[in-house]
Amino acid sequence: MKKNKLVAKLDAIEEFERTPVPDNKLKGLKSFIGMYAGEHTAGTEFVIGPLFVAHGASAGAIVIGLFLGNLLAVMSWGFLTAPIATKKRITLYYQLEKICGYKLVSIYNLVNGLMFCFLAGSMIAVSATAVGIPFDITMPTLEDWLPTSIGWIITVLLVGVVITIVAILGYDQVSRFANLAAPWMILIFLAAAFAVMPELGIHSFSDVWDVANTKIWTGIPLEGQSKFTIWHTTFFAWFANMAMHIGMADLSIFRYARKWQYGFSSATGMYLGHYLAWMASGILYAYFLTKFGSGGEFAPGKIAYEAAGLAGAICVVIAGWTTANPTIYRAGLAFQSINPNWKRWKVTLVTGLFTSVAAFFPALVMKLLDFVALYGFVLMPMGAVIFIDFYLMEKMGLQSFYAEKANVRFNWAAGIAWFFTLFMGLIFFLFFDVEVYFLGLPGWFIASAFYILISFMIQKRKIAIA
Amino acid sequence: MRKLLILLSFIGLGLTIVPSVLVLTGDINMDQNKKLMMIGTILWFGTVVFWMNKSKKIVQ
Numbered sequence: 254m255k256k257n258k259l260v261a262k263l264d265a266i267e268e269f270e271r272t273p274v275p276d277n278k279l280k281g282l283k284s285f286i287g288m289y290a291g292e293h294t295a296g297t298e299f300v301i302g303p304l305f306v307a308h309g310a311s312a313g314a315i316v317i318g319l320f321l322g323n324l325l326a327v328m329s330w331g332f333l334t335a336p337i338a339t340k341k342r343i344t345l346y347y348q349l350e351k352i353c354g355y356k357l358v359s360i361y362n363l364v365n366g367l368m369f370c371f372l373a374g375s376m377i378a379v380s381a382t383a384v385g386i387p388f389d390i391t392m393p394t395l396e397d398w399l400p401t402s403i404g405w406i407i408t409v410l411l412v413g414v415v416i417t418i419v420a421i422l423g424y425d426q427v428s429r430f431a432n433l434a435a436p437w438m439i440l441i442f443l444a445a446a447f448a449v450m451p452e453l454g455i456h457s458f459s460d461v462w463d464v465a466n467t468k469i470w471t472g473i474p475l476e477g478q479s480k481f482t483i484w485h486t487t488f489f490a491w492f493a494n495m496a497m498h499i500g501m502a503d504l505s506i507f508r509y510a511r512k513w514q515y516g517f518s519s520a521t522g523m524y525l526g527h528y529l530a531w532m533a534s535g536i537l538y539a540y541f542l543t544k545f546g547s548g549g550e551f552a553p554g555k556i557a558y559e560a561a562g563l564a565g566a567i568c569v570v571i572a573g574w575t576t577a578n579p580t581i582y583r584a585g586l587a588f589q590s591i592n593p594n595w596k597r598w599k600v601t602l603v604t605g606l607f608t609s610v611a612a613f614f615p616a617l618v619m620k621l622l623d624f625v626a627l628y629g630f631v632l633m634p635m636g637a638v639i640f641i642d643f644y645l646m647e648k649m650g651l652q653s654f655y656a657e658k659a660n661v662r663f664n665w666a667a668g669i670a671w672f673f674t675l676f677m678g679l680i681f682f683l684f685f686d687v688e689v690y691f692l693g694l695p696g697w698f699i700a701s702a703f704y705i706l707i708s709f710m711i712q713k714r715k716i717a718i719a
Numbered sequence: 720m721r722k723l724l725i726l727l728s729f730i731g732l733g734l735t736i737v738p739s740v741l742v743l744t745g746d747i748n749m750d751q752n753k754k755l756m757m758i759g760t761i762l763w764f765g766t767v768v769f770w771m772n773k774s775k776k777i778v779q
Contacts, residue, residue, distance in 0.1 A: 443739070444739035445739070562752075
């Protein structure tokens with residue numbers, strides 16, 4: 254009886270998956286400020302900042318490159334994503350279905366859902382590096398790709414199961430908790446960085462730049478790591494959330510915004526999380542390297558624990574959790590849209606368990622920079638398709654929402670634009686040594702051009718036949 | 720009551736960040752800082768749930 258009640262309650266959760274968000278459900282600016290600050294001051298920040306140090310980024314590349322890259326990211330949300338979201342007020346998936354057709358969007362959703370799973374998996378692993386501290390579990394190193402011990406697997410599994418259960422029970426409480434934790438979390442990042450500064454040799458303001466260049470961001474990569482320049486940091490900061498802004502995944506968020514200008518609220522996440530927190534976690538890692546050397550563990554939980562004690566370890570757990578939770582939720586939403594008859598909570602359950610298994614592999618953490626960039630690039634072309642469909646198709650005498658209006662289940666214009674962009678990215682990567690961080694920009698123009706070109710060919714031919 | 724809770728929350732945030740600045744200036748050591756940060760953390764989460772963002776929901 255109790256079980257039936259729970260199932261009925263879960264089935265009844267209404268989240269406007271296939272209808273526009275009604276006016277009485279729109280949210281004010283504060284909701285977005287809190288959400289972005291919370292979501293982007295998160296578990297990934299404990300990994301990305303240290304990886305910049307490991308990749309030998311210089312202090313200038315960090316301070317200037319991240320500032321510019323984050324500015325470009327905020328502009329992308331504000332000028333590309335939010336205006337479309339507030340006009341249509343439907344999820345990314347439903348909008349894509351109208352443009353691309355059910356079959357193509359199912360492929361997209363499968364890829365998208367898998368990407369979300371791996372991202373959430375890396376966050377579960379990050380949380381596990383803190384949860385495992387009292388049990389003295391062997392943590393992975395920068396070189397580890399496979400599970401390092403049974404203790405690691407059990408810890409990851411426990412964290413994953415808890416996160417999955419919370420994701421199933423609804424988004425409400427997680428969203429609220431992320432808001433509550435956000436101010437505290439950013440202060441923990443900053444406090445931990447301040448506290449280790451004397452150990453690094455900073456005793457007054459005049460020491461900061463010198464120590465930053467000689468002991469933190471030295472410009473020399475650790476053994477086995479590639480070298481990062483200012484171009485890397487700028488483009489990484491811009492495209493770290495490419496799937497969300499240029500790729501339009503955050504249409505699903507900003508459909509709740511009263512005004513399109515709320516898109517700029519992403520600045521809280523970018524400059525607190527992707528600027529201050531990345532720098533702070535880099536400082537913590539530099540301290541960790543000074544204390545333990547460069548050949549040891551790469552465990553954000555331990556790094557934070559060394560610098561900020563128990564509060565630091567708790568911060569890593571919460572940061573990982575508040576990132577993994579919405580990501581698992583989004584993955585569930587992506588998979589569910591393949592078949593709307595599937596219950597969201599059942600899909601989330603399977604998704605969460607799959608994600609937990611993926612989290613066993615430390616490669617998800619150690620290669621996070623590459624994965625984040627790849628994830629943005631793979632999903633970005635559909636964002637270009639949505640942008641062109643929204644702004645240009647009708648102006649060029651073509652049909653927007655073509656799949657819906659022409660009743661086609663696979664819009665080849667969007668499909669070819671997507672696949673060809675990925676193919677060109679592979680060519681650039683393999684034969685011209687273009688790193689994955691830089692593929693997004695040319696990729697956007699390739700996707701846009703091909704979507705327009707093939708749309709002309711398909712739609713004009715149909716008209717001619719008719 | 721609400722004002723008292725808000726005050727306690729901000730004291731918690733203060734205990735999270737201020738001691739680290741005192742470490743930087745050489746007034747306290749790392750261990751004292753870690754303990755104060757933990758007290759600040761407990762104070763923040765112990766009070767903030769009662770007053771902040773009672774119903775904020777954005778479903779993605």
